[in-house]
Amino acid sequence: MTPSASLVGCLRSHGDRVALHTETTQLTYRDLAGAVTATGPSLGSGRRLILLETRNDTETLTRYLAALAAGHVVIPVPAERDHHAIIDTYDPDTVIDASGIHHRHRRAVHRLHDDLALLMSTSGSTGSPKLVRLSRINLISNAAAISEYLDIRETDRAATTLPLSYCYGLSVVHSHLLRGAGLILTGHSVVDDRFWELFRRHRGTSLAGVPHTFDLLDRIGFDAMELPHLRYLTQAGGRMPPEQVSRWAAHARERGRKFFVMYGATEATARMAYLPPEAALSHPGCIGRPIPGGALSIDSSDDWPDGTGELVYTGPNVMMGYAQQPADLALGATVDELRTGDIARRGPDGLYEIVGRSSRFVKLYGLRIDLQRLEAALRSHDTAALCAEHDGRIVVAATTRRSAHELRQLTAAAAGVPATAVRAVVVPELPRLASGKPDYPAVRRLAAMPDPDAATDAVDLRRLFADVLHLDPTTIDTRASFVDLGGNSLTYVAMSVRLEQAIGHLPARWHLMPLDRLQPTTAPRRRWGSTVETSVALRAAAIVLIVGSHADLFKLWGGAHVLLGVAGYNFGRFCLTPVPRRQRVLHLRNTIAWIAVPSIVWVAIALAVTDDYHISNLLLANKFLGPPDSMTAGRLWFVEVLVWILVALTVVVWLPRADRWERRRPFGFAAALLVVGLALRYDLPGFDLGREAWFTVLAFWFFAAGWAAAKASTLWQRTIVTAVVAMGLHGYFGNPDREMLVLAGFVLLIWLPALRCPAAVAGVCGLLAEASLYIYLTHYQVYPLAGDHPLIGVVLSLATGVVLTRLVTAVRGRVAGRSAGLSVRELAPRAELAESKGGMIAP
Template identity: 45%
Template sequence: MVLPPPAPATRPTPPLLAPDGSVREGSAPHGPVSPTFAPLTARPAHAVPGFVASLRSRGQAPAVHTATRSLTYAALADLVDEAAVTLGAGRRLVLLACDNTLDTLVTYLGALAGGHVPLLAPGDRLHHLDALVAAYDPDVVAGRGDEGWRVVTRHEDRTRGEGPHDLHPDLALLLPTSGSTGSPKLVRLSHTNLDSNATAIAEALGIRPDDRAVTSLPLHYCYGLSVLHSHLAAGASVVLTDLSVVDPCFWELADRAGVTTLAGVPHTFELLDRSGFADRHHPTLRAVTAAGGRLDPGTASRYAELGARRGFDLHVMYGQTEATARMAVLPPELAATRPGTVGRAVPGGTFRVDPLGELDCGLGELVYSGPNVMLGYATTPADLARGRDVHELRTGDLGRITADGLVEVVGRRSRFAKVVGLRIDLDHVERDLADEGHDAHCVDLGDAIGVVLPEPGTGPAATEVLRRRHGIPVGAVVALDGQSAPRLSTGKPDYPGMAELLGAHREEQDHATEPPSGDRLEAVVALYRELLDTPRAGAGTSFVDLGGDSLSYVEVSLRLERVLGTLPAGWHLLAPAELVAAADRAPTRSGSRLHRVETSVVVRAVAVLLILANHTHLSFVPGGAHTLLALAGYNLARFQLTDRPRAARARGIARSALRIWAPSAAWIGVVALVAGTYDWRNVLLLNQVLGDWARWSPHWHYWFIEALAALLLGTALLVAVPAVDRFERRHRLALPLALVAVGLLTRYDVVVPDAGPYRGANAYVLIWLFATGWAAARANTWPQRLLVSAIPVLTVPGFWPTMPTRAATVCLGLLVLIWVPTVALPAWLGRAASLVAGASLFVYLTHFVVYPHLMAYSSVLAMAASVAVGVAYWQLWLRVEAAAGRAAHRAARVARLLRRAT
């Protein structure tokens, strides 16, 4: 079949080759561009990996899918044969600047089919490509130029016969060591390595001919390449894409192509969490694999349980480039119960543990043996002529083998770190920094690389070197400059001492505020630190990661729009770096006077205006407060019930309740002192518990705020229960539906039948309405939306027998939330709605004092004044919160300094 194209959303790849076919300026001399593909006439005798040699024999079975086309194995074999001819005669060293496209795939397989030795590197890391060209002087360079895919022969006088390199007959592939891409150190892999690992992985994962793997990882990365090899070895197919798993177009393509296999590193699972993967169903997905670093056991258990519900298996794996990618697989049936292990060796491989020193406690360095162990390393072109000089792989990882034969990795023995899926050689990083003029020492901080530099002010430059030369994100580097590295008595660097020093520096950074710069990423981070009162905000922490809630959502979104111009859907789930990138990709609205506003914002603004209109007698359309209560449940699910740990969830919800109580208590307390309208029960939001239910009085003005705070606190206590928390994570829609069912018992007076004459203001009677809003946020499919839509339609009418208009307002508000994600409004009206929505709590608080004094003159004036006073109180409170936050951080910092001094 031919797949229809998805919406245009691709990542541009920087050109490697100039329009004339030359390697970029500064590279070694080059020859003319290779000729157009020609039919294969003869193939020299040489070893070819089995998964390449068998392409044509698989005939019309599907092999490759892209967004616009599909290829059978026979068609792919034709292209591979043509690519082999284009790369030239003899055995050549082919530097391949990779992207996840058909051009890369065909050229790579063509190099293997033609007996050449491909050297893979990322096509968007030009500095690395320069280093590899300079170090190994490849015969051919292939990559994406300004005019498309280019294959360049660099040695005109060697286009016949053998190339300039002496390539060992067993040598099949060269891969940079993971995390050291662009350095001269390469892993030498043989044809046997490639074949044995491809078949072992296919067997371990049970890959079938009808499987389809999507390129969620780069093809130049050993893990991503292993996915390709194992699927071709099994006669399965691959879906090529450069899109990220957070991009909706990625999932549109995956579902359209029937993807069955998804591979990821730990960072991929963080992105999946942010993208709402757990709330979607991808019917063809049957296997999710995890490698490239230690997957958090909690995440592994969660995804194993999610897979059990959704029909896919989680395969936790362990590997290194030196073993042709993957060495161990954890059986999926153990992923939920043994998530701290990485399983057993792949077929043909074995592990042993070499004890550390004389003490044998079962813990030691993991040593792996098998046919997938590399030939050895290469650091110069002369090493390419060497045969095998490595027979087993000393992984450098500390681990043990359990009684039931499972491998458990507990740490690193050598100077390597794993950050965002990259295996980083810290010694190599230090050498690169020295090349750039930085006398630096590096340590592993677990989730980041720590750098100590003696020269003041060099931290940002060193961080940029790590980003540019090693692909380490800025947020994964902790740099301390102006500090000499501590040393042992022997004069050697004291790396444990450095780790302690950097840890203290990192803690101080977490509590330090930095002024925003002109850079948009830094401006977003600074904005989060200011508005969310979270100095720990960084390039990798999203709005929900930082505890953002519905109270801060509107203010943050308004300020972000000023910085970014537009906000993508689901922006609150994206880290600042991803948010800026998504805003850059978003289409501009030049010439358009309409502005897309989230429906929840519009509903909040309209609801509070309806309350004002009713109270000022401008109109009579009741139901605004109850709509806001349902909206509170909706926002609870969006902002608080994320994939944070259970304790963080409970604290976040309780904090939201506190952020409602604090400005309410302050305002009500002042009014109580000045006017005597309220008392201490109102200040504590306890009038529903301790007040007079027999008659309506001003003490009941704030029933909505009391009910909201009580429902939030109740939810915080509920999700603090481990069993409930686990149930909610597994059954995102089931829990709110269960609460709706429980709430209907009080709504229909089945339990606590006498709720008083003002039952519509009682928190425990309104549980069902709050939970319906929660369910509305969890309904992601048409059947789910229809199910949740039925709840207000069937249960809201009749709750207020004498006020059918109130029921209609609440039903309409909920249905709009369920079915209409955004609303197009004139830009000025969108900004006004956002302003009123952001101040809605404060407008509700203050309007009881404002409107009675103005109604005699004009209902419109009374309503406008109520909005103005509420907005003013909102802005004042934001400044009070910011000042209190700064004072708290200063006090905490002083306390830490005093503790250190003592």
Template identity: 50%
Template sequence: MVTEQAFDLLPFTAALDAHGDRPAVMTDEQVLTYRELSDRVEDVAARLRSARRLVALRAGNDLGSLVGYLGALRAGSPVLLVSTESGSSDSVMAAYDPDVILGSDGSDPVIEELRAESRHELHPELALLLTTSGSTGSPKLVRLSYRNLRSNAYSIAEALQITPDDRAATTLPMHYCYGLSVVHSHLLRGAALVLTDLSVVDPCFWDLFRARRATTFAAVPFTFELLDRVGFADMDLPHLRYVTQAGGRLAPEAVRRNAELGRRRGWDLVVMYGQTEATARMAYLPPHLAAAHPEVIGIPVPGGDFRIDPVPDLPAGELVYTGPNVMMGYALEPGDLAQGHTLSELRTGDLARRHPDGLYEIVGRRSRFAKIVGLRIDLGQVEKLLAQDGMKAAAAGSDERIVVAVEDCPDAVAGADLCPDPDPDADQNSDAAARSLAQRLGVPRGAVDVHSVPELPRLTNGKTDYGAVLALGGARSAPEPASGSEGEAPRMDPVRRIFAEELGLREIDDESSFVDLGGDSLSYVAVSVRLEQALGQVPPDWHVLPVERLAALADEAPSGRKWLGALDTSIVLRALAIVLIVGTHAKLFDLPGAAHVLMAVAGFNFARFQLSGDRAERLTRQLRSIGRIVVPSVAFIAVAYLLTDAYSPANIVLLNALVGPETWTTEWHFWFIEVLVYVLLVMVALLAVPWADRVERRAPFTFPLVLFGIGLLPRFGLLDPGVPHTLPVLWLFALGWAIGRADTPVRRLAVSVLAVLTVPGFFGEPARDGMIVVGILLLTWVRAVPVPTGLHGVLGLLAGASLHIYLVHWLVYPQLVGIHPALAVVASLAAGVGYWALTAHLPRTCRQWITAKGR
């Protein structure tokens, strides 16, 4: 037992009358002094003081709830604080079976005594039980002591410099720890509470705010959205001194905007950070730093301290808080109410970093990650990506899928009917958003589920209800428009959906194949990875099989996901080759030759994807494929030219291999892309000739072998191709083309022999020549490589972004290689994937914008 009544040490309950006749509570109808409030609180305490019992309070923002809460604390009874809403609060009440139930008729508390003595064993320091954010309806409660409440009230009052002249409007529910801390800290300093349950979107709230000369209010991020909608920036609030923000991350641009607004209008914005487990708040950002450092949470509140512990496999560490406001521990059942302190520090679960100036920044959440096909997806980052596109969204997820709710009327005031007409294209927009997001994240389209909702689901404290978001994923696995409706696509099975989403098609002919539908080597990666998930094992010739046949294979596929699955060899080679190229350039290791393997892979894919249809169709497909190489290359090299002095205008137009310097300089960095484009253009020109087109069709294997023979002339120095310092590669491209046409073991053996005979001596370096031979033999004989399914997404991402990684790495790795080559490699890969995501997303955004402008 404690030697002193711990509850007598709560000055905001035990010493209310010390503030005499100062105003304590203001409503729209009355003003209650501290002396009057103390008398009412004592009346409740006297009734409850006969025995220490568990008191449950259904708390609203009204005088009766406030008096009942303070009275129970003064009586020394632990309070279980729940909302006035039934359902979730009912389940908590049933789980903990309180001895006394407190309610309110608005102005007075209503007491229902169920027992004269408690049926529970209550620890003497236990003061308050609160539900955690997101656990509404769960029996899991936070156990807070009298010391927790007292210390945090002092910390907040000191951090905010609360004075007796302050008057705080109750903009948040009292059962929410943040809203409750406003009550504690202001009553501690003899300040007044402007007690109301009106929303900030209600004009009556602002009438009351002005009439009671309120000086402050608390806000969560959602509050600022509402404030923007009701014209807060133009309001005349002469007595407003400061606004606090907590309850979730406010976007840096919103922090800066509101901080600057406050500076102009004469009030401060105080960004804060906390959790229920720390009795509300742990950190605050001094207001004068908000505009300059809008991304940070600031410094610990007085009496608290932070440290950052490393987290395996994550770049940032976990923020750990110590201080007298750290909870006693959790309660999962009534028996836990007898426990004392089980914690000395709080592991927040937030990932953070400390700035050199001592300010802390939250960069993620350990539990806000989903692992999709082996990739860790930061759900907070998903929301940021969509916010950049102008979408107000909430993302939840599991290891199977990411579920996103997108508000389809973001400019409407909550509760107002300002968006009565649903968007007729909502399903199409959600589908387009899901497809774009999947590409940007590098995950299969089927792993992303986007739902358009009238308003994001929220908990009673204003935070996003991520449980409700995740539940949206149970409604459907992907958008399925009803069959037969005008303008809508028919229902699609998984295979047809994959083809439609990745190739941007609304109708899929049963007899068409991937190649027939315009698929190429770039879209092949994404489709192949998703098909492997749908079919379990992808046939080696799936790209030429009719969609109807693939759909039948999907129906026959066994349920359940295997840990090991086959992945197309060309995808694996592209992914490994780009890693080897970047790693060799950064001197992490020395394994050259991968770029020439990629040239053979390019010829292999040319044979598979560019040679179907009639001559006009081939020409269109080939030119489109070249464009997908040229456009991002020219755009990036132009930027590189402007930012550095390493390149020339010839690089921008991909002509350096023809007109550039004969000596090797940085201007030769992009030789692979230049020569690949030359080879492809030559092939397009050649096959545009009718007789060449006919010959290729009649002798599909012999034709590339003839080109291979021609390519051997410069390979062995018998012919000068006029392209210095690139080591002629037409023969490798043609060899890959021949591999793509080698449909029998004899033909595969023939190209293997040709590779073994012609590659050695190419560089005069056995290791490099060996790398090329091994890559070509794998491409020839191994159609699919067994790979753990968890790596499919990663390899698919690297393969799909290989061109962009090759471009970007020339600018990235030199900046970091001095720190560590591994860092240089990882950063180059990440930057390349980012550029790939940008170039994949930008055209869609432009098309959507053009479409929207045309409506």
């Protein structure tokens, strides 16, 4: 039977079961088999060597399967990386990238062994042309073994949390397709709300991750998520500390799930051993037992105690051998066992435990990094270096004219890891033994020396965070994030602008990242090199439009309605975090207080010195209690509407059934409320709350539209929200210009998450956005002071709000300073609220 008939037949045998779930479509096994068959001819004639840039999407997976089905040999590589070393070494016949299929040779030019199916790199992103040769038997046997011990069922659906260029990611694909299970194809990170919306919608049953993945899950509050269909989690890609294994195993058992710790290598196709879930609590430091069909043994030597030695694996999934040049592709199997380079022992219960390493490879962030290759990469940059591993970091000692900071950045880029994973030391001479061989123990000892470069980076960020958050910099733990340190809505905007200026870029979800991972960029700064979040820019622009229109500098109405949409957008992003229902309600309570308290205080002051307000304004209830005087009722309508919307939504979130629905269908829940709000936008019979009170209900749909925009994760969802906003705005104000202005704001919010602009513009946007609540509250009393000079009145209003914001922030800082000696753990109760405060729901 030909490979094509075998693979396509296997796919087709699963019939109309859904094979692939994406954000926009579903594909049955029958459809997938047809797509694979149809794609085959486009890959070229003959048996070709194909380099495939991988993405977690249907097109990549179809092309990959089509190449295997046609008997081609595939080299999967990560997208948007430099692959010149592999291309120059192996001269592939065909290259497939984002722009399409490119045939470099009309005819296949390589001699390829009949069994060869796949070539995979083991050296991360260091560009090593040394590849692992894998056969069809390797792929099938390992997929069968994995599916057996994980008990993968036809009803299972696994999310692609890992890249398809990584053997772990491919093993998830192979094992599930073999059993007729489903794949949830997504390139979103687990910290992205869109990932979880997709996972819940398609009832995901399993998650696979490297240790860093589980760190991210910890950070986003995974243990409080409602994932009713999740059956098990798997971890591989590096050693997870035993205490973490115990914690995750206990978490899984409490929720009726299973947690598998797995051990493997690309040279074994993927897996060699697994730790049964029931053993994870009692033996969290072990790698477990061999996979079905495989065997482990210990090769002892005089250098290790009895029963301890190098771990050796045998099984049908052991690679054919390595390839370092095109001629190697014609070779058959050159190895029959895999010497792992790990030092291990076997316990009396049959479980194996790793106790050390003997190889020159390290595994960080899911990458197996060849330190020898890394040294060669540094030499190509005129840097003589020795690299070792110590305590989960790469230690590099080098003789170079570069600074330690530059050496660390260069090494991190070559290894494909964050700079925080590298300890760099510039030395006058490389440490060597008397024999002249490298002295790697001496390199590791350098890791114990003070690291002035890392200290400088950390101290700078500590001072920056301390300045904005009013903390003592010496008490800031660089493993803490903005949220952990108590960041709130008053500091989120200022922190985002200053951080972008400090490190040269603003990472996605930076507020959840530890300080020691917020690294400066090495790219040169450009005039238009600053980034400002669209929601921040819209807040700044809207408050200028509001003040300018009220002061008669111009007449551009609609800014307050844009602000209402931004408030809903940030409510969706920050107030509905995956935490227990009680904490959600607590978040909302505090969010309401951050808006209502300063508003009430200012109204009280204004009532004492002016006739601008009524006692009902003090209760933020003028829309309900009157009087309906246009000036009194209109001046604070935005704050009143926003506060009462949040009060109503707090009641909704408090309801267990509503809370569960929102967690399972976040976009659907927001869209349903948008439909309700849009229905109320029109005159409905039987509803007579009074004109002013009804205005509050009518305005809700703007907030709901922003909320739905925040939860829209697919093209069709964003398109629907845009269309609904456009429909709802038609005729709403009776002023086409006003309607177009508001629509433009929503379109930017829905489709453009961030804007590039000069640093000065970003700074002004941040300043005005941060002060927008106080500008809004005070400008009615300020701009009249300028008399017939509206421009002066607008500038004076903006400046007053900015100054008042700074004064209030300083007072809060002084109060917070009394707690500056608190540890991060002691700050946790405040930190758990920061996600909602950081959302900047206030105008």
